[in-house]
Amino acid sequence: MPTSTVAVVTGASRGLGEALAEQLLASGASVITLARNQNPRLAEVAAQSGARLQQLGADLSEAASIESAAGLMSAALPTDATHYLLINNAGTVDPVSLAEGLFDAKSIERAFNLNVTAVMVVTAAFLRSAPKAADRRIVNISSGAGRKPTAGWPVYCATKAALDHYTRVLAEENPDLRVASLAPGVIDTAMQVHIRSSDRQQFPDLDRFLQLHEQGQLASPQSVASRILHHVASDRYGHEILDDIRNYDIPS
Numbered sequence: 001m002p003t004s005t006v007a008v009v010t011g012a013s014r015g016l017g018e019a020l021a022e023q024l025l026a027s028g029a030s031v032i033t034l035a036r037n038q039n040p041r042l043a044e045v046a047a048q049s050g051a052r053l054q055q056l057g058a059d060l061s062e063a064a065s066i067e068s069a070a071g072l073m074s075a076a077l078p079t080d081a082t083h084y085l086l087i088n089n090a091g092t093v094d095p096v097s098l099a100e101g102l103f104d105a106k107s108i109e110r111a112f113n114l115n116v117t118a119v120m121v122v123t124a125a126f127l128r129s130a131p132k133a134a135d136r137r138i139v140n141i142s143s144g145a146g147r148k149p150t151a152g153w154p155v156y157c158a159t160k161a162a163l164d165h166y167t168r169v170l171a172e173e174n175p176d177l178r179v180a181s182l183a184p185g186v187i188d189t190a191m192q193v194h195i196r197s198s199d200r201q202q203f204p205d206l207d208r209f210l211q212l213h214e215q216g217q218l219a220s221p222q223s224v225a226s227r228i229l230h231h232v233a234s235d236r237y238g239h240e241i242l243d244d245i246r247n248y249d250i251p252s
């Protein structure tokens with residue numbers, strides 16, 4: 001990353017977001033994170049690299065909390081950097097349920113808030129606060145589930161499909177912005193542990209995910225983060241709006 005980079009990463013307390021934030025800090029970027037939990041390891045990496053880190057606590061599944069978090073992020077964003085990067089990474093696969101069992105409106109609302117609404121509100125704050133003259137890039141972490149229907153994930157699939165289409169509108173409205181909705185592949189994170197604990201009745205694809213794990217086919221968060229950051233920094237980033245990191249032959 002260029003030395004004068006400010007990066008905002010949501011969901012950096014663990015998993016893919018943690019690996020992205022860690023690598024950005026190690027490259028010298030100033031990093032602002034948004035999640036419910038703090039990550040002490042990131043603070044250590046920042047101390048070692050001398051990079052600036054601000055970890056903002058926020059529950060991005062609650063509308064009021066999203067608005068205040070976006071305001072705090074805006075206020076924390078330095079205005080004198082040359083490069084600004086927003087990675088909307090925080091996400092949930094819950095509620096896992098066949099469509100016929102989706103009676104709990106609140107759990108659906110929380111998923112849409114986290115996977116879609118928070119992305120929109122944090123992005124609006126970023127667009128307003130990051131200077132237009134700077135190099136501005138946005139990565140929306142999507143999923144293959146947004147493009148291929150998966151039984152048991154009606155909510156997750158719908159949120160990621162919404163994220164994909166929102167990203168197309170964002171690109172349409174902002175020709176100077178480099179933005180993509182990027183599927184990261186299957187990654188060895190807490191989300192996968194959670195998926196493997198799903199009820200087979202509600203998630204008929206369970207065996208496929210058990211097998212992927214048993215056969216060692218989950219990518220490490222570190223390797224996926226490294227490939228994403230390489231791709232995002234390249235000139236071709238943003239040419240494909242609905243993108244998939246597995247389409248690129250990038251060494252991790």
Ligand SMILES: NC(=O)c1ccc[n+]([C@@H]2O[C@H](COP(=O)([O-])OP(=O)(O)OC[C@H]3O[C@@H](n4cnc5c(N)ncnc54)[C@H](OP(=O)(O)O)[C@@H]3O)[C@@H](O)[C@H]2O)c1
Pocket residue numbers: 010011012013014015016017034035036037038058059060061062089090091092093114141142143144183184185186187188189190191192
């Ligand atoms: N893992 C995979 O195989 C896979 C595949 C395709 C796409 N993805 C996508 O990749 C992204 C990262 O997934 P992951 O596997 O790293 O997930 P993860 O290990 O479950 O981590 C999720 C992150 O999101 C944050 N988050 C969850 N609920 C939140 C809330 N209410 N408010 C604020 N932050 C919240 C968590 O922080 P707190 O709990 O501290 O709030 C955590 O930092 C997600 O968008 C996911 O859909 C993952």
